[in-house]
Amino acid sequence: MFKYPTYFLYLFVLLDPQAAQENSCHKVPLSERIKQRGEFTLVDFEPQLKAILKNPHIEVLGKIEGHVGHTVNKIQSMQSVTLNQSKALLADLDLQSKLEYLDAALQKANQALHCSLENKKVTSTGKPPPEFQKLGSRYFYIERHVRQNWFDAADKCRRMGGHLATPQDEDELYLIRKELIARWYWLDISNLVNKHQYISLASGKSVSYLNWRNGEPKNSSNANCAYLYAGDYYTYHCSDRNYFICQAA
Template identity: 40%
Template sequence: MAELKLSLRDTKIREIQQSVEIIIENKMKAMQQGILSAMDNKMQAMLEKLEKKLENSVEVQNGLASKFQDLQESLSSLKNFTKPIPPKFEQIGERYFYIEHKSKQNWFAAANTCRQMGGHLASGRNEKEVRLIMKKLHVNGDYWLGVNNLANQGDFVNLGSGISIYFDEIIPNFRCLSLSIRDWHTKDCYDNKHFICQADEI
């Protein structure tokens, strides 16, 4: 009888131990999951902060690049205008131009006239500048620019700087470039047209 009681007691103890072990194991799992969840939340928060910092860094870099480009253009303009602006030239954008609306000359004569005035036949530095010049042109006018491919057909060169300019939308049927209020075109260099001069070389 005593042995039966001891056996029942041992069984009860084992059951209690097993229950305690299960409870402890579950508690440990819950703690591990809680720790992992907390770590995951912290990592996620850190990643979000890093992403925001990276975004801000990219925005700052873009802003600095834009400001640097503006400063370069301003510096370039200052370098170009250490000499006085020739008479009759007007500021269009950041540079100075003279637009001849009345008389017409062939490309070579127009280039010579611009030099006599203290400038060169014009060449737009960028699309924004070209658009500003276009606004000043007469509706039916066609104006010589300082760009040609006289040396090598298809290789357009800036008359003032000697730098090659690539035009993917122009078919080089002729050797000299002209500008209207709508677009630019290649024309016979001996055609008589209005012309545009610029005060600097570039």
């Protein structure tokens, strides 16, 4: 606690330092004066203030702050470089994805062309293959045991003397459906040639009767082939393995 006499004494020392030195007594440590008198002046803290100002850690702290600022600038510049590199990497990945998509599309188109050309070679002999059964006015074979992708199913039908089936109307679809169990069956319907048009590869013409389920056909670049399930048509990946229905040539 500061006391007024102390201030007067301090003022006297400032005005006449020589007299103060002549009349000065043995210096009592600060801690003792505080303990004895319960008072002190700002001049008592002069040595501590000088020690703080001369503390080498202040210089070290300044250097550290300088290094931190330099590091922050480096990080900011690296962030800009990293961002540009990330954009370039994403562009490369996007290009790679497009190339893979085009390669897959080319393979599917090539397979579709092969199936179409092979189907053209199948001619009617006037006598249906023995495995086929008459449903309405035409003959069909229903595969119930082996599941194949759309292209292999088309090849199997061709080797049996026919091609994948394309129901011509609601009545024929009804007769076929009566012979089926709850499974998925490939049909000769796809948009492999033109994504906006579903055709029969056997005839090369647009399919006149399409009994799409609600929400079909899917707006997807991968769902190109049609299958029959519970009387409705759906689109899915041609590589999927399903049962299938053949139709005699």
